[in-house]
Amino acid sequence: MIRRRHTLRAAVVASLLAVLTSGCSSVGYYAQSVSGHLKLLNAARPVSEVLTDPATPDALKARLVLSQRIRDYAVTALHLPDNASYRRYADVQRSAAVWNVAAAPELSLTLRTWCFPVVGCVAYRGYYEREQAEAEAKELRASGLDAGVYPVPAYSTLGKIPGRYFADPLLNTFVQWPEGELARLIFHELAHQVAFAPDDTVFNESFATTVERVGATRWLAERGSPAARDAMVLLASRRADFRALTTNYRDRLNALYLSSVSDDDKRRGKAELLAALRTEHATLKAGPWQGYTGYDAWFNGVNNASFGMLAAYTELVPQFERLLAEQGGDLPRFYAEVQRLAALPMDERRRALLRAAPWP
Numbered sequence: 001m002i003r004r005r006h007t008l009r010a011a012v013v014a015s016l017l018a019v020l021t022s023g024c025s026s027v028g029y030y031a032q033s034v035s036g037h038l039k040l041l042n043a044a045r046p047v048s049e050v051l052t053d054p055a056t057p058d059a060l061k062a063r064l065v066l067s068q069r070i071r072d073y074a075v076t077a078l079h080l081p082d083n084a085s086y087r088r089y090a091d092v093q094r095s096a097a098v099w100n101v102a103a104a105p106e107l108s109l110t111l112r113t114w115c116f117p118v119v120g121c122v123a124y125r126g127y128y129e130r131e132q133a134e135a136e137a138k139e140l141r142a143s144g145l146d147a148g149v150y151p152v153p154a155y156s157t158l159g160k161i162p163g164r165y166f167a168d169p170l171l172n173t174f175v176q177w178p179e180g181e182l183a184r185l186i187f188h189e190l191a192h193q194v195a196f197a198p199d200d201t202v203f204n205e206s207f208a209t210t211v212e213r214v215g216a217t218r219w220l221a222e223r224g225s226p227a228a229r230d231a232m233v234l235l236a237s238r239r240a241d242f243r244a245l246t247t248n249y250r251d252r253l254n255a256l257y258l259s260s261v262s263d264d265d266k267r268r269g270k271a272e273l274l275a276a277l278r279t280e281h282a283t284l285k286a287g288p289w290q291g292y293t294g295y296d297a298w299f300n301g302v303n304n305a306s307f308g309m310l311a312a313y314t315e316l317v318p319q320f321e322r323l324l325a326e327q328g329g330d331l332p333r334f335y336a337e338v339q340r341l342a343a344l345p346m347d348e349r350r351r352a353l354l355r356a357a358p359w360p
């Protein structure tokens with residue numbers, strides 16, 4: 001299944017502090033952000049309390065115990081922040097924490113951005129009610145943009161809001177995921193608290209994706225059950241197929257959009273490429289994926305915004321992996337270098353990171 005990134009995984013970067021101190025967007029948007037975030041926090045209880053509650057189902061208790069083992073590992077082995085994040089649990093009574101809206105021009109893969117205090121400009125806009133997200137996407141489509149709505153199971157407040165009450169909680173939207181996927185998500189969101197560069201979604205998400213991959217690999221090797229390792233191998237195989245397929249078509253679409261043919265020819269070429277993409281997905285699904293439906297929603301709604309969001313989460317991962325290798329796999333040294341890069345102006349940051357050549 002595509003999680004927060006195509007989910008994308010993928011993840012919202014939200015800050016209640018930004019919401020409360022900003023005047024750069026509509027009052028209505030910020031009102032739903034404050035209200036939605038506070039409702040989520042109000043629903044959260046300490047994991048220890050949920051575990052001792054007789055009304056808590058045994059299956060949920062088992063997952064919460066596992067989540068705390070993963071959370072402890074994040075601190076002791078991965079050197080991620082030791083704070084109150086993911087030490088509370090909330091059932092938000094819905095299938096997603098928020099719904100993100102992303103948009104791109106009809107003939108471009110460049111994502112539109114929205115700007116906020118503290119976090120800067122990001123390539124998505126989050127809503128706690130799906131209907132509001134769909135309404136926003138409808139308006140964007142009416143203006144000629146490709147737009148999509150993506151369920152997001154979790155988001156990070158970046159550790160910017162002090163106090164245990166405001167710490168990011170575990171949610172029903174992801175706590176029942178397979179062990180490896182649960183670990184990936186927790187490591188990803190905690191990574192956002194380590195380093196964050198305002199106005200650079202690709203840098204932030206690619207860094208967090210690198211941490212989640214490394215962290216989950218180490219967790220499964222050192223602490224995971226054989227069943228969890230087997231499940232992750234299967235998920236990783238499908239994810240690799242998905243990545244290869246979508247990267248191929250993303251590159252072909254980008255080449256088409258940058259070509260000198262007319263806009264009408266670009267529109268026809270776009271339609272042909274998206275149709276061919278869906279056909280190849282159907283072939284994978286009927287063959288090696290054995291009927292797996294986890295990517296159906298993405299392919300059914302695929303457009304330029306979908307491809308743009310995929311790139312945001314993975315484009316710089318090879319460079320971050322090389323940077324980690326240059327630090328001998330030492331995560332604290334890696335984090336320090338990423339923090340140094342995050343403090344640079346964007347152009348200088350990107351040049352420095354791209355000098356860390358990807359693995360061959």
